[in-house]
Amino acid sequence: MKNFLKSFIVILLLSFGWHILANSHVIDAEFFPSPFHVLNNLIQLITQGAFLKDIEASFLRLLISALITIPLSLILALLCVQIKIFDILFRPIVAFTYPLPKVAIIPLLMLIFGIGDKTKIAVISLGMFYLLFINLYTSMNRLKSSTLNDVATIFKISSGDYLFHFLIKGVFVDFLVGLKLALGYALTLIVVSEFSMSKNGIGNFIWKSWDQFKVLDMYSGVLFLCLAGFVIYFILDVFINRTTKYFNR
Amino acid sequence: MLEIKNLSFSYDTNEVLKNLNLSIADRSFHSLIGMSGAGKTLLLKLISGLQTLQSGTIEKTQQKISFVFQNAELFPWLTIEKNLQMCSSLRSVEIKDYLEKFRLDTVAKLYPCELSGGTLKKVALLRAFLVQSDLILMDEPFAYLDMAQKEEIYSFTKELWVQNKPTIIFVSHDLDEAIFLSTQISYLSRRHKTIVESYDIKNQSGFSFNESKTTPGHISTYAEIYGKLKEELI
Known part of the structure; x- marks a missing residue:
């Protein structure tokens, strides 16, 4: 909680600095409005309800992507770690395609899935998948080369216990760290995918506001994303800090 | 032999x-x-x-081999009871009986990070004996313990060895x-x-x-x- 307060104070101080600069016309308030005006506008947008629909649309896409990628990356990481032939076949594909910017294949995904939600979900899922998979794969391999794996071997732990209580539970904290990174990246991908091919969502709202020169609305959309990212990071950080001690050897 | x-x-x-x-x-x-x-x-x-x-x-x-490592090497994310259960395939009730018999029943629901070094080593020893193995390999299992803890764990080891041989x-x-x-x-x-x-x-x-x-x-x-x-x- 202390860390949260410290972070909050830093953000507040930066906002005050910006507010003073905007109000004293050192910077152009038309293009760089005071963060407090932006916050006020955001609250109005949310209470009026229209922006809520955009938030709902974006977070639904995020939720569906997470529900697809979390089990998928977990299963594939387990397969690669446990079955050598899978590792030989799948790992080079990941290494080859990982550096590709996911935004660059939006046109290809549009060809496959059309201009709808499926494409957006596919882009977000792809972005999340690599971060989750690489994190899980590395953590599981590290666990497998530790003395704890010797313990599992010597005591002939059953396959079910080995998979669930050893491999999956053993990488739980690393998974949360990967999820934190993946969700941060997913927020970026949501916005980018909604910029060009969407009729709703936070990205669409930001783009539309810019297009109609509603600078305050555009900033409100950006501020909402910052706040959403901050809350997601904070919740996951609290969870990671609370569970880490149960994973230290 | x-x-x-x-x-x-x-x-x-x-x-x-x-x-x-x-x-x-x-x-x-x-x-x-x-x-x-x-x-x-x-x-x-x-x-x-x-x-x-x-x-x-x-x-x-x-036929059955178990190992006591230099560090206790318990799975840190599992409770003591679950650690023992997973390695021995014994039922929860049986594990509880063993823990009680060797005066470790108070730690059953705790995690390894909540135990002292001496208790961790005791649990690691108990784990090795619980599987009813006929060969136990011990790699400096009492390193890093103070004298009082060592004396206690020596008698604990002897007690376990005499009972199971x-x-x-x-x-x-x-x-x-x-x-x-x-x-x-x-x-x-x-x-x-x-x-x-x-x-x-x-x-x-x-x-x-x-x-x-x-x-x-x-x-x-x-x-x-x-x-x-x-x-x-x-």
Whole structure:
């Protein structure tokens, strides 16, 4: 909680600095409005309800992507770690395609899935998948080369216990760290995918506001994303800090 | 009976064990003593199958093997009860009975990070005995414990061994504890890369650890093995 307060104070101080600069016309308030005006506008947008629909649309896409990628990356990481032939076949594909910017294949995904939600979900899922998979794969391999794996071997732990209580539970904290990174990246991908091919969502709202020169609305959309990212990071950080001690050897 | 014949092992060009022969009787408490780097832990890993043999043979009548590692090596994300249950396939009720019998019932629902070093080692010992194994390999299991904790865990180990009587192969740097606990000690020479001497130890039952250290048998065995260790230093 202390860390949260410290972070909050830093953000507040930066906002005050910006507010003073905007109000004293050192910077152009038309293009760089005071963060407090932006916050006020955001609250109005949310209470009026229209922006809520955009938030709902974006977070639904995020939720569906997470529900697809979390089990998928977990299963594939387990397969690669446990079955050598899978590792030989799948790992080079990941290494080859990982550096590709996911935004660059939006046109290809549009060809496959059309201009709808499926494409957006596919882009977000792809972005999340690599971060989750690489994190899980590395953590599981590290666990497998530790003395704890010797313990599992010597005591002939059953396959079910080995998979669930050893491999999956053993990488739980690393998974949360990967999820934190993946969700941060997913927020970026949501916005980018909604910029060009969407009729709703936070990205669409930001783009539309810019297009109609509603600078305050555009900033409100950006501020909402910052706040959403901050809350997601904070919740996951609290969870990671609370569970880490149960994973230290 | 455990019979090791002509065992050799190298890490690339570094030969660690060379033509090692060793015979260990069933139900004995056999200690391996030697300098650091003599290959004691490697020998345990070869016996357990954690390390693949390069040359030589290990024949053993024992079927079930368990291992007590230098660090307790409990799964940190599982409770003590779950740790024991997963490694032994015993039912929860049976685990509770064992924990109660060995005065560890209060830690059943705790996680390893919530226990002291001494209690962790006790749990690790109990885990090795719980699986009803007939061969237990111990790799410096009492390192990093203070004297009071060591005394307690020595009697705990003896209690477990007397009740189940598995064959134990025990690696240690502490000559006193090896003499106190063992029925036989073998000296693994770093220079010769093999067992150079074995000593039968007279039963020390009835003595506490501190009392045992003052007995003539303990003192003479200590002097003899310590002499070997010093020879290797020269």
